Amino acid sequence: MSKEINDTIAALATPVGEGGIGIIRISGENAIAIVDEIFVAINERPLADRHSYRAIYGKIIAADEKIIDEVICLLMRKPHSYTKENVVEIQCHGGMMPLKNILALVLSHGARLAEPGEFTKRAFLNGRLDLAQAQAVMDIIKAKTDAALRAANGHLSGYFSSHIGQIREPLLEMIAHYEAIIDFPEEEVDAIDNIQVMEKIGELREKIKAMLSTANTGRILRDGLITAIVGKPNVGKSSLLNLLLRTDRAIVTDVPGTTRDSIEEYADIDGVPLRIIDTAGIRQTSDKVEKIGVDKARLYIDKADLIIALFDGSKELDDDDKEIIELVKQKKALIVINKNDLPQTIDESYIAGSCELNSIIHISTVKEQGLDELTAAIKNIVYAGNAIGHEGEYVNNVRQINALKNADAHLQDAIKGLDDEIPEDLVVIDLRSAWEKLGDIIGDTVNEDIIDEIFSRFCIGK
Structure with a gap:
């Protein structure tokens, strides 16, 4: 270990920034003694004289007798704490200055700044948790x-x-x-x-x-399923992204080529975390900026765990559509036909013959139809083949x-x-x-x- 396990350590346990509350966590043999040097309870009784699992109101006092903040100290004596060591958590107002000054005081009285994950590492080394x-x-x-x-x-x-x-x-x-x-x-x-x-x-x-x-399901639940929405301009990629996110994240217009760069967001699809990437419409273009977006869309097809290939059901397949079919036919892809609320002219037999599909999913982003079928197809890809039903395994x-x-x-x-x-x-x-x-x-x-x-x-x- 790069530091001594017997050291008393301290660190902020809440994110840096402004908030209603901020927490400084101290763990180690001298945690209680260190806090007693800077904390004065409302009844002036030291932490050392108190039982475990107590919340004590008081003030943090600097060396010049100035009050830094009113706080609550949570006392947890070993071995009944997260680290199985003496632990004190100081709850103060969640501003930068009180947190910074209280942590500096704790460090000046003998604690050292904790390394990343060191509280949990001590919990592991002290036998409270195993590594998993x-x-x-x-x-x-x-x-x-x-x-x-x-x-x-x-x-x-x-x-x-x-x-x-x-x-x-x-x-x-x-x-x-x-x-x-x-x-x-x-x-x-x-x-x-x-x-x-x-x-x-x-x-x-x-x-x-x-x-x-x-393993694949576990990785997806942990890190998210990288999902690229691809298609030519104006087939409804951004509308589908907004629908899956339940918010207007992407600009939607009837002008082809509105999305010129890739947009990435997380969506919760019935428990499956999707890292959805809305790509620029794939088509032949002379616009230099749009071409960069199209090239990035092609790269995402290779990078993604899952591709949602979107087509406009109200129009016949053109060369851009056929190029997309060629790009995704060897990939893990869902073929989705949008605008099923309009008269359909698309040649589905051409798509099915090219991609060896079990089915084609039909949706309408305008009418919000077909999302249940799309969700079921995504979940089937994530969970298919798993004989174990408990996510904890x-x-x-x-x-x-x-x-x-x-x-x-x-x-x-x-x-x-x-x-x-x-x-x-x-x-x-x-x-x-x-x-x-x-x-x-x-x-x-x-x-x-x-x-x-x-x-x-x-x-x-x-």
Whole structure:
């Protein structure tokens, strides 16, 4: 660790700016003593003489006896706090000057400024949270939909970690049994049926496979589904964006080429966070500015997780439409025909024959029709193939994915070794390696550098 774990740390726990309340969080062995040096309660009784879980009203006093602010101090004694250390939170008025001056006072009396994520890192190091739970703290803060919040809370509550434990515990039993036979051959240790072991390992691999099947959904719930709305000018891309956002975010006119740059916004589509990009209309143009927007639209087609290819159902397909069909036909795309409230002249058979579609979605942004069908299609793409229904079991970051894949590879090697009748001590190496890789997910076997790297992504004060 780059700093001493025994230090008393302090940081702002609320965003910088003006607000009704601001919070300075202090954690460590000397947290209570430090605050007692700058805080005077209304009855002048020090925090050191008070019980845990108390809210105490008083004033923060500077060295020159001037009052900095009226505050409430929340006292949480170890080990019953977020970090399992003594914690004091000072709630003051949420302006820049009181927060800045109180934090400076706390630091001048012996605390040091916390590193990013250091409060949560201490909660992990002190055994209050495992690593999967600790990472879920930031996922809760960043959650943009109820589904994303449920997934993060499932991780924080230990639901995800318990499923990792259900794979690790049988592995540890196998390892212990094999090592007992290897280390104590003279003892009457029950013989191991390798066929049964192979079957059991196969069952554990199926559990890993089921968890990995949720990885794409977990990533989307955590980070959002990058969705590009593409089409030629005046097909209704900006209208669709506004409809999905339920606000007038993009300019809508009947003048072709109104959107010349890409607009990106988050939308909650029945629990799925969409990072929607409204692109410039794709067409041949001599306008230099519009051409830059068209080129960016083509780039977003390659970048996006999902493409909503929008066409005007009231007009026949032209060369620009056909170019868009060529651009998206090898991509994960939803074909959406807008303006179904008007007489339809579009050749749907041409689109269906080019894109190998299961269906074409019909909408009217003017009449707000067809959104339920579009929402269902988006959710089917996000959730399709997941046998697990509880969002808390979803794998939601690359580190977890890699650990599960590596564990599965070691289990596959163990099965092959047993099938080839290699020495048992070599089989144990693969079993233990799988057990350790799974331990990386919850932090049992992960090294210090990885821990530091993970928590460095947190905000200061968390």
